[in-house]
Amino acid sequence: MRSSTVEDSSPSDERPRLPALQIVLDVKGMERSTPPAPGLTKAAKSLHGQVSVLIDGGIRILGIPKFDLDTYIAGYVGRTRFDRLCLIGCRSAYLSVDALRAAVKEAKRGRDVGRYVVAVEALHTVAPQDRDGGRDEAWIAVIRRQVLLETERLELELKGYKNNLIKESIRKGNEDLGSHFYAAGDLTRAFRTFSRMREYCTSPKHLAEMSVKLILVAIEQRNWLSVQNNVNRIRQAGSKADEKTELHLQLNAAMGLAQMCSGKHRDAAESFLGADPGMVAHNVFGCVLTANDVAVYAALCALASLSRDQLQHRLLHNPAFRPFLELEPHVRQAVHDFCASKFAHCLATLEAYKVDYRLDVHLREQVDALFAGIRTKCIIQYCVPFSVVKLASMAAAFSMPEEALERELVAVIRSGKLDARLDAVNRLLTPLVRDPRDEAMAEVLAATKRYEQTLRLRLYHQNILAAGLEVPARAPRTRSAPLPAEYGGASAGADPDAAHDMDLDVDAGVDIYAGIADPAPGVSEREDEDGRAGVLG
Numbered sequence: 001m002r003s004s005t006v007e008d009s010s011p012s013d014e015r016p017r018l019p020a021l022q023i024v025l026d027v028k029g030m031e032r033s034t035p036p037a038p039g040l041t042k043a044a045k046s047l048h049g050q051v052s053v054l055i056d057g058g059i060r061i062l063g064i065p066k067f068d069l070d071t072y073i074a075g076y077v078g079r080t081r082f083d084r085l086c087l088i089g090c091r092s093a094y095l096s097v098d099a100l101r102a103a104v105k106e107a108k109r110g111r112d113v114g115r116y117v118v119a120v121e122a123l124h125t126v127a128p129q130d131r132d133g134g135r136d137e138a139w140i141a142v143i144r145r146q147v148l149l150e151t152e153r154l155e156l157e158l159k160g161y162k163n164n165l166i167k168e169s170i171r172k173g174n175e176d177l178g179s180h181f182y183a184a185g186d187l188t189r190a191f192r193t194f195s196r197m198r199e200y201c202t203s204p205k206h207l208a209e210m211s212v213k214l215i216l217v218a219i220e221q222r223n224w225l226s227v228q229n230n231v232n233r234i235r236q237a238g239s240k241a242d243e244k245t246e247l248h249l250q251l252n253a254a255m256g257l258a259q260m261c262s263g264k265h266r267d268a269a270e271s272f273l274g275a276d277p278g279m280v281a282h283n284v285f286g287c288v289l290t291a292n293d294v295a296v297y298a299a300l301c302a303l304a305s306l307s308r309d310q311l312q313h314r315l316l317h318n319p320a321f322r323p324f325l326e327l328e329p330h331v332r333q334a335v336h337d338f339c340a341s342k343f344a345h346c347l348a349t350l351e352a353y354k355v356d357y358r359l360d361v362h363l364r365e366q367v368d369a370l371f372a373g374i375r376t377k378c379i380i381q382y383c384v385p386f387s388v389v390k391l392a393s394m395a396a397a398f399s400m401p402e403e404a405l406e407r408e409l410v411a412v413i414r415s416g417k418l419d420a421r422l423d424a425v426n427r428l429l430t431p432l433v434r435d436p437r438d439e440a441m442a443e444v445l446a447a448t449k450r451y452e453q454t455l456r457l458r459l460y461h462q463n464i465l466a467a468g469l470e471v472p473a474r475a476p477r478t479r480s481a482p483l484p485a486e487y488g489g490a491s492a493g494a495d496p497d498a499a500h501d502m503d504l505d506v507d508a509g510v511d512i513y514a515g516i517a518d519p520a521p522g523v524s525e526r527e528d529e530d531g532r533a534g535v536l537g
Contacts, residue, residue: 062093063355069095078287082106083361097127104132112185113143147184171200191217204237215254227258250285266305272298277323295324299331304373312339343378344399376412389429
C-alpha cells in the first residue's frame with residue numbers, strides 16, 4: 001500500500017508545483033487578503049466561503065491520487081464538473097494547479113460569474129504566477145449583461161403567458177426561467193421557479209420532469225430531505241412504463257446519494273444496489289454521478305452496514321449489479337477479501353484508494369465514518385469463530401501495532417458493538433458467547449413471573465368483588481330539558497347560575513314527575529318508595 005506522503009511522487013515529475021509545506025504556508029498567508037468579489041450571488045458567496053475554508057486550512061491531502069484527472073472528469077457533465085475540479089484543486093497538492101486551470105476553463109464555458117471568480121482567486125492563491133490566475137473583467141461584464149437581459153426577456157414572456165391563461169405555456173415559461181437561474185448559479189430562485197410549475201402540470205410526466213429538476217437543484221444545495229421527498233413524489237406518480245424505466249435509472253441513485261450523505265448507510269446501500277444496470281451503458285445521471293460512483297458508494301455502504309451473507313448474495317453474486325462492480329475492480333476485490341476473511345487485504349485495498357475518496361465531492365464527508373464502520377465489522381467478524389483471541393495474532397492479521405489495536409478494541413467494546421472482555425495483563429481478548437439454553441431458560445423464567453403477577457392481580461380482583469368492596473361506576477348523567485315555571489322551572493329574567501343549580505336539583509327528581517323511575521339494581525320496591533318519599537319530603 002502506498003503511503004500518503006509527498007515523497008510518493010517520482011523525482012522526474014515535471015508538474016509545476018511547489019513543495020507541499022511551502023504551498024500550505026503561502027496559501028495561509030495569501031488567503032486572508034482575498035475578500036469575496038462584489039456582485040456575487042448568494043450561492044457564489046457561499047461557494048467562495050467553502051473554498052476559502054478549504055484553502056485556509058491548507059492543502060491537507062498530500063498523497064497521489066490513482067485516477068487520471070482528464071479521464072476522471074470526462075464522465076461528468078453540467079455543473080458537477082466544476083464542483084469536482086474546484087474541490088480537487090483546493091484539496092490535492094499533486095493536482096491543484098491542473099485542476100484549478102480546468103475549473104477556470106469550465107467556468108468560462110457557462111454563465112455563472114461567481115464560480116469563475118472563485119476559481120480564478122483559488123488559482124491565483126495556489127499559483128500566483130499562473131497566467132490563468134487573473135480575472136477577465138471584459139468577459140465578466142459581458143456575461144453579467146447577457147444574464148440580466150435574458151432574465152428580463154424570460155420574465156416578460158412569462159408575464160405574457162400568465163395574461164393569456166395558457167397553463168402549458170406558463171409551465172414552459174417557468175421551466176425556461178428556472179433553467180436560466182440554475183445555469184447562472186442562482187439556486188434559490190431556480191428552486192422557487194421550478195416549484196411554481198406544480199400548479200400548471202397537467203400529467204404525471206410533467207410532475208416527474210419538475211421533480212427531477214428540483215432534485216438536481218436540491219443536490220447542489222445539499223438539501224437531502226428535499227431530494228428524498230421529490231424522489232418519493234415521482235415514485236407515487238402514475239407514469240407510463242417507458243417513462244418509469246427512464247426515470248428508474250436516476251431515482252435509486254439520487255435516493256442512495258441523499259441517504260449516504262445523511263449518514264443512513266444501510267438505506268443507501270439498499271438504494272444503490274437497486275440501481276439499474278442501464279446507467280453503465282447510458283450516462284443519464286452524469287450531471288450528478290456516474291456508474292463508477294454508484295459502484296464505489298454501494299460497496300462502501302454495504303461493507304459498513306450489511307452482513308457477510310448479504311454481501312455475497314446481494315453484491316458479489318448479484319447479476320444486476322455485476323456491471324457496476326466490473327467498472328471498479330478494486331472495490332470488488334475488497335468485498336471478496338472481506339467475505340473470505342482476509343481483513344488485512346480488504347482494509348489495505350480500501351486504504352490505498354482513500355485519497356481518491358477524499359477528493360470526491362459527495363463521499364469526502366462520509367469517508368471517516370464508513371472506514372470506521374468497516375474496521376469495526378472486520379474486528380467483530382474476526383472474533384466470531386474464536387473463544388479466546390491473542391492480541392499478538394490479531395494484530396498480525398490486521399497488520400497494525402498491538403497498542404493501536406488495543407485502543408480500537410476498547411472503543412468497540414465500550415460502544416456495545418462487541419461483547420467481549422479484554423485481558424490487558426495476559427494480552428487476551430475473550431468474546432462472551434452466551435449459551436442459547438441459558439437465554440431460553442431466562443425467557444421462560446421471565447414469562448413465568450409475568451404470568452404469576454397477572455394471576456395474583458386477577459385473584460385480588462375476584463376477592464374484592466366477593467367482599468362487596470368494589471365501588472360501582474357512576475352512570476353518565478344526561479342534561480334534561482328545563483321544566484316549565486309552574487313545576488319549578490326558571491322564570492324569565494332569573495339568574496342563570498340559580499337556574500343552573502335548580503336544574504341540578506330537578507334532575508334528581510325529574511323521574512318522580514314523569515312517573516317512570518325504575519328501582520336501582522339490587523334495591524326492593526319498598527326501599528325505593530321510601531327513597532322517593534324522602535325526596536318529596
